[in-house]
Amino acid sequence: MRPSRTVDTLGLGYRPNVNVPALNCHLNTCVPWCQVVFVMANGGDPFAIPERMDTDTDSPKETKPENHTCSSSPLSPETTCTQQGMEGIKFYLHERELWEKFHEVGTEMIITKAGRRMFPCYKVKVTGLSPKAKYILLMDIVPADDHRYKFADNKWSVMGKAEPAMPGRLYVHPDSPATGSHWTRQLVSFQKLKLTNNHLDPFGHIILNSMHKYQPRLHIVKADEYNRFGSKNTAFCTHVFSETAFIAVTSYQNHKITQLKIENNPFAKGFRGSDDMELHRMAKIQGKEYPVVPRSSVRQRVGPSGSLFGGNARGLGLHPYSCENGVSSTTQDLLIPPPAPYTLPQPDPHEHMHCNKRKAVDSCSTAENHQYRKPYIDSSPSNDESYYHPSAYPPPPLPPTVHPPPPGLSDSTYRSEAGQRQACMFAGSESRLDNLSCTSWSYSCPLTPDMAPMTPTDPYTTFPHQPYSSSPQNAQLSPSPPLREYHRYPSSPSPPHYHTLHTHVMGGVPEWSEPT
DNA sequence: TCTTCCACGTT
């Protein structure tokens, strides 16, 4: 069994002036402590023209992802995977059709204080990896735009400016690091990733704002045997499946989405069934004899499909098992960008993979303590201090104390998954991983033996934050600026190409155990 | 809007 690990936000998380998000993680077994820094060789110029890859020639060679219902996402025109070892990597979204169904309606993902999984589940098929090379797969979810939305009249519409971005967190796939053969052997599932609206979430879940639109992104980082956790010579690629964009909500807004979830999520089977069954069950629940109006007919009135979310995806010739489309048939080829307000800022948000070339860079160690105002959502008051105290993080393998889990969330919560690999959560301004303003990234990865509770630094003390009502621009009043870019998912037409991953092994030699 | 609790289902 692989050690569980958790990664949390470091106080470094937000580096206004440097745009270097820092991540802290606990890698039980693998890395005592390390720091990884991504740096853009191009100086962070988001508008730099990416090196292009010849997708045409590449397509033919595409390996079909066997029987999976995966979509190929391959190389968009913006693909710039030219660096060694990263050029042939391709991702296929599993159950793309299902994703598209949701996308057409306007995907919504529930966010709760305790954390809610995503459905559809984000799973991908990966090809093109070097069998023996080690890779780290991770996800982040970045704001798709600067808006806040509302759902009225059966449709989504913009309602003002977005709240300041949450502290960004990365979800490192629990199998990471693993060999290319491992990743390509089967689907890579991000099933356990959870979304929360708790700004002070101690579990490492991805923090989002309700009624805001987000875009999940997939990143693959090559780690080599020399540097364990990503070497200086390692690059990373970022891939986006635009059909996975969604609006975070605390309760479903569009009944169509509710129905899709119920129809497709096995855990929601209890909500399926005939009206008769409904009535019977409802009556039973209420201990009454008379039937109650089935909930499905109460508030679940289907309205016209007015969602602008991704209505255009329909009728575009998407086929099931589109993996067969291989590289040439990318989503971008088939999908038309959804109309605003759902349209992502960049030209072709649909799908693109950004591969960044390595560049040696030093980690930015700018320490800072930005004041972050207290969130309106306060999860465990009594424990906040311990949970978010920066000191909890430390280089040392085990945060000494690691404060007990918050009330209600017993230790078991953390350990429940101890038997399996834990995903790492990184925090920082992830949205800029490939973003313009991002000149470098810093990941701190303390190693912990067991699933130590996340001990994130209080984001509110480390991130500049403005009142909810303030605009992103205002948010920048803070000493530093980063929020602006942070807010917007790839606002640049083309991502910076040369990102660098720099690893510092700070506490010993990490062990790269093969995932089992 | 958001949170909590619930029945009911999967794993």
Added chain:
DNA sequence: CAACGTGGAAG
């Protein structure tokens, strides 16, 4: 079996 993941309803 227990733990956990669901959406609904009530607050």
